[in-house]
Amino acid sequence: MDLREFFKKEKNIRAGMWLARLTPRVLGYRVAEYAGNKIAESKPAVYQQLRENISYIPGANHEPGKLDELTRRAFINAAKYYYDFYHVIGKPSSKIIENVHIPQSLFDQIKQIQASGRGVLIAGIHLSNFDLGSLCLAALGLKVQGLSAASPNGGYQFQNEIRKKYGFYTTPINPQSLREAIHNLNNGKIVAGGLDWPQHDETELTEVFGKPAYVPLGTARLALLSNAVTIVIAFYKDSRPGYQLHYSEPMEVIRTGNKREDIKLNTRQYIAFFENIVSQYPDQWLMFHKFWAN
Structure with missing residues (x-):
């Protein structure tokens, strides 16, 4: 499944929120690292699109392997951001x-x-x-x-x-x-x-x-x-x-x-x-x- 489609469904977001609220940050970030690395290894369509977008940023493609590393880190970062966001939803402002x-x-x-x-x-x-x-x-x-x-x-x-x-x-x-x-x-x-x-x-x-x-x-x-x-x-x-x-x-x-x-x-x-x-x-x-x- 395209990850962009995954987050279009309310039930998937609710499941992510439930898991994030129950998971301590250290473990949540480890899971984020794992998920980001797996996406970088499998290189689905959403990976290819983000990689293409990042390639236009000056300096992103100047060294061998740098573009792939930036894209890999971007997916790890995204997973951490989702965790941090879902972890606090439902809590006081x-x-x-x-x-x-x-x-x-x-x-x-x-x-x-x-x-x-x-x-x-x-x-x-x-x-x-x-x-x-x-x-x-x-x-x-x-x-x-x-x-x-x-x-x-x-x-x-x-x-x-x-x-x-x-x-x-x-x-x-x-x-x-x-x-x-x-x-x-x-x-x-x-x-x-x-x-x-x-x-x-x-x-x-x-x-x-x-x-x-x-x-x-x-x-x-x-x-x-x-x-x-x-x-x-x-x-x-x-x-x-x-x-x-x-x-x-x-x-x-x-x-x-x-x-x-x-x-x-x-x-x-x-x-x-x-x-x-x-x-x-x-x-x-x-x-x-x-x-x-x-």
Whole structure:
């Protein structure tokens, strides 16, 4: 079975949560190492796709065997992130906050923007434990409308229910939720969405690391329609305990008078941040779907 299909089923996610809650971290991480290594050995379709995506990151393919090693580590990391996420689900919000470290300066900047009457558009990158990180934002009191995959399957719907329990209000992308997002941004509220979830039917391709990619243009469109300030965020794991957050400076909307050019220029400034952080943590970028239009 394709692992991407496995996580689309609610019963599989429930089983993973049940096991993770019962398993101590030392054992959970050992199982994650084993699972990641087995995937790297068998090289299923999802492995090949992630390997292809990582290959576009500068430096990922400069040495013999480096690309395969990065891909292997990415699957081990993914398994650890899933364990950490499922291990705390159902526990008090304080347990989530203990595992994710978000600088107070981010909240200060958001409050400053909102005090001016502007909305804040948070563009998230699928790096490290982004699921746990988003729950932490809500657990710390941030009121957010999250935009998620359109027409969500059972697994996605269940995860949206989990987010809602912790205060992260998630709406699948459709005309109604987009109107709600624009209304919220126009009224000084916060909307969050994914920056790097590939859209294969997008009207324009965006260069990422010098190659055309299926970057969604929705973030730029929302910013232009609402005059919101955009902050790009990425969670990552380093030698410190828990997960860390890196975020961009607030990005003002770029306007030239040419709508098509405005969308491209605003998307480009978001992608510059994406390129920087993904280059630093290539084995933590968990994009299992085709990203580049090679």
